[in-house]
Amino acid sequence: MMFGVPVPVRRCGGPCPQPDVKPYASRRYRIFSFATALLDGIYARVVGNLADRIAVRIRARGPITFADYMETALFDPEDGYYTTRASLGFEGDYVTSVDLGPAFGRSLARAVADLWTLAGKASSWDLVEAGAGRGILMRDLLGALERERPDAARGARPAIVEVSPRLRAQQSLALEGRDLRWASVAHSLAPIQGIVFANEVLDAFPVHVLARTADGVREVYVGEDGGTLVEVLRPPSSPDLRWRIPESVPLGGRWETSPAAEGWVASLAAALVSGYVVLIDYGGSESELLTREGAGTIRGFAQHRLIADPLSEPGRHDLTASVDFTAIRRAAEGAGLRFAGSATQREMLVALGIREATARPSTPIEQLRAASRRSAVDALLDPNGLGAFQVVCFAKDAPTEGLRMFGGARAESAARYP
């Protein structure tokens, strides 16, 4: 809470608002001639917004999977949310832990220094943030590392993996004066020896949405009806997807799965030669996600408000889904990483000493600042908000025992993402 006000986060605590499952539209889609599609495309490019362009594409080639739709809405080179519009922070569409002040970055700096120590205190090592938003976390983390652990900071080679040109520009402002490398894929930074971390990035990867219907497993596609984007159900776009929906998803229930997020984790693993990958996000294990009674978790955000219909105004708002950490662990281990522990964000931050006492403020203004810092820490630890986020760490050619960030939570957590 910030002064008693809950900080709105993108996490979805219970079943999220979902449009009803619509029956598969049986009418055949009109097949446009190549010339018509071309003209439509030119028309949409000249006058249309992203929704128009998607509708044109669907009219020409048929419905697209929800995953394709989400990919386009977020990352279309001309109109995608992250490409051109992403606005983070209190003035923007949503806040993340990093917007609540430097305590989060300082705690992560401690985790990073611990991992650097465990991995053998290399004199030169990589510190890579993947998906760095406005660059605030990297800025806070580097600052805290320099103050608290200059021995570790001295040899750090910071780098950012970022796909959004808009956010890259903001990152370079936040990190002005620092010697930093940027890449759009981890592979370009390989071989990485050190630590890779990502806060609230996995949730931005496109998900395929599967539905259990009386006719069997179906996938949610996005179709078009009179210019409006609508859901349609079709057989899964690839045979593999059919088997991804857990048996216990009830009739009418939905399951989201992100081969793209899994592939991305595997790409981090491939670029890492030795060290750690730390991932923080909302979501849970497969069984935790199943307790949502089969409802999906996809949601949109604009100006801190939930968007009721994720198909409305693509590109103009954030789209996100809770992370299936069981699938992420499977992908990480399949790509050669070893599980090193997991905890909630609350458990991790407390283990790293976020609540540690500081000098008693003596002046009224210092007391006010101290109260504001305490509120920010309370929000980071809120068990119904940011504190419930999941933190997971994987290792490659580095020790997996003795990670302070997981304190006593390691044994319990070992079974968390079975």
Ligand SMILES: C[S@@+](CC[C@H](N)C(=O)[O-])C[C@H]1O[C@@H](n2cnc3c(N)ncnc32)[C@H](O)[C@@H]1O
């Ligand atoms: C929800 S924001 C989180 C930003 C920041 N980590 C924070 O906590 O405030 C997601 C970030 O991941 C980036 N991103 C999304 N997909 C990515 C990918 N495939 N590779 C690298 N960055 C990605 C976005 O551009 C954005 O910077």
